[in-house]
Amino acid sequence: MKTVFSPLHAGHSGQMELVAGAIVPGFEKPSRAEIIKARIENQKLGEILAPEIHDLTAAKRVHTADYIDFLPTVWPQWEAAGKTGSAIPFAWPTRGLRGDVRPQTIEALLGYYSFDGGASFVKGTWDAIKSSYDVALTAAELIKAGERAAFALCRPPGHHAGAAFMGGYCFINNAAVAAQWFRDQGAKRVAVLDVDYHHGNGTQEIFYDRPDIQVINLHGDPLTEYPFFLGHADERGSSAGEGFNLNYPMPFGTSWEKWNEALEDACQKLAAYAPDVVVVSLGVDTFEKDPISHFKLTSADYPRIGARIAKLGLPTLFVMEGGYAVDEIGVNAVGVLTGFEGR
Numbered sequence: 017m018k019t020v021f022s023p024l025h026a027g028h029s030g031q032m033e034l035v036a037g038a039i040v041p042g043f044e045k046p047s048r049a050e051i052i053k054a055r056i057e058n059q060k061l062g063e064i065l066a067p068e069i070h071d072l073t074a075a076k077r078v079h080t081a082d083y084i085d086f087l088p089t090v091w092p093q094w095e096a097a098g099k100t101g102s103a104i105p106f107a108w109p110t111r112g113l114r115g116d117v118r119p120q121t122i123e124a125l126l127g128y129y130s131f132d133g134g135a136s137f138v139k140g141t142w143d144a145i146k147s148s149y150d151v152a153l154t155a156a157e158l159i160k161a162g163e164r165a166a167f168a169l170c171r172p173p174g175h176h177a178g179a180a181f182m183g184g185y186c187f188i189n190n191a192a193v194a195a196q197w198f199r200d201q202g203a204k205r206v207a208v209l210d211v212d213y214h215h216g217n218g219t220q221e222i223f224y225d226r227p228d229i230q231v232i233n234l235h236g237d238p239l240t241e242y243p244f245f246l247g248h249a250d251e252r253g254s255s256a257g258e259g260f261n262l263n264y265p266m267p268f269g270t271s272w273e274k275w276n277e278a279l280e281d282a283c284q285k286l287a288a289y290a291p292d293v294v295v296v297s298l299g300v301d302t303f304e305k306d307p308i309s310h311f312k313l314t315s316a317d318y319p320r321i322g323a324r325i326a327k328l329g330l331p332t333l334f335v336m337e338g339g340y341a342v343d344e345i346g347v348n349a350v351g352v353l354t355g356f357e358g359r
C-alpha cells in the first residue's frame with residue numbers, strides 16, 4: 017500500500033512535558049515517524065508520497081473555525097509576548113470557572129483551547145500540524161481514487177483533539193478530518209476504529225451525536241488511564257448518534273487474548289454497520305515495552321490486527337496515532353500494514 021509522509025513533521029521537536037514532577041523531553045518525538053518511514057522502505061510496503069497542500073476547509077468541518085484559526089497564531093503570539101520556551105498550557109476553565117468567555121492573552125488562550133498540558137508548541141509546530149493534516153487528506157484521496165488501503169504517516173497525532181481543543185500531543189484530529197471528508201465526498205457511512213492504547217476522546221466528542229460515523233475505541237480503562245475523563249463503556253452516543261459510539265476499556269496488563277476478543281467484537285459491530293470506508297486510528301502504544309502504557313501486546317500481534325481488519329473487506333485508511341517504544345515502533349506499525357496485506 018502507499019504511504020503519505022511529510023518531512024515537515026520534524027519541526028515539531030524539542031517540546032517538553034511534565035513527568036513525575038520533572039520537565040522532560042516529550043515522548044512524542046520526530047524519530048517516531050522517521051523510524052516508521054525507514055521500516056516501510058525496508059519492508060518495501062509501497063511508494064512513499066509527499067502530501068498535496070490543502071486549505072483548512074476540511075479541518076473546519078470537524079473543528080470550530082475559531083480553534084483552527086487560533087493554531088497558526090500560537091507561536092507568533094508566544095514570541096511577541098517575549099516567551100522563548102515551549103508554549104505549554106497550564107490553566108483550564110474546569111468546573112466552577114467560566115468556559116464561555118474567550119480570554120485575550122496567549123497564556124489564557126492556550127488553556128481555553130486545550131484540556132491538558134500535553135499539546136505544546138515550538139517554532140515548527142504549526143507547519144507540522146498542517147503537514148499532518150495534509151498527509152491525512154492526501155491518503156484519503158488515494159482511497160477515493162480506488163486504492164484498497166493507504167497509510168497516512170501523520171505526526172503529530174490527532175485523536176485526542178476535539179472540536180475546539182487540543183491535548184495529549186494532538187492538535188488537528190486527522191482521523192476525524194478524513195472520516196468527515198469521506199462523508200462529504202459521498203460515503204454514506206464511515207467507521208472509525210481506534211486501536212491506540214489511549215481513548216480517542218476527541219474523535220468520540222466530535223461524532224458523538226452522529227449516526228453516519230460509527231466510532232469504536234479499544235483502550236486503557238479511563239478509571240486508571242489517560243485521558244481519564246472519557247472512554248467508559250456506557251458512553252454509547254447521544255440523540256441520533258445513540259448506539260453508534262462503542263467503547264472497550266481494558267485494565268492494565270491486558271494482553272493479546274483479551275485485547276483480541278475486544279477487537280473481534282468491535283469488528284463484528286463494524287461489519288454490521290456496513291460502512292463504505294474504515295478509518296483506523298493506528299496507535300502501537302499497546303506494545304508490552306511501551307514506556308508510557310500498560311498493555312502487553314507483542315510484535316507478533318500487530319500483523320494479526322492488520323489481518324483482522326483486512327478481513328472486513330472494506331476500503332481502509334490507516335492514520336498514525338501513538339506509540340513510544342521507538343526501537344520497535346517501525347516493526348509494530350508496519351507489521352499491522354503488512355499483516356493487512358496478508359504477508
Ligand code: FKS
Nearest residue numbers: 034035173184185214337338339
Ligand atoms: C504526563 C502523561 C501524559 C499523555 C499521553 C498522550 C497519549 C497520546 C496518544 C496519541 F495517539 F495521541 F499520540 N500522557 N506526562 O498516544 O494517544
Ligand code: ZN
Nearest residue numbers: 212213214338
Ligand atoms: Zn496513545
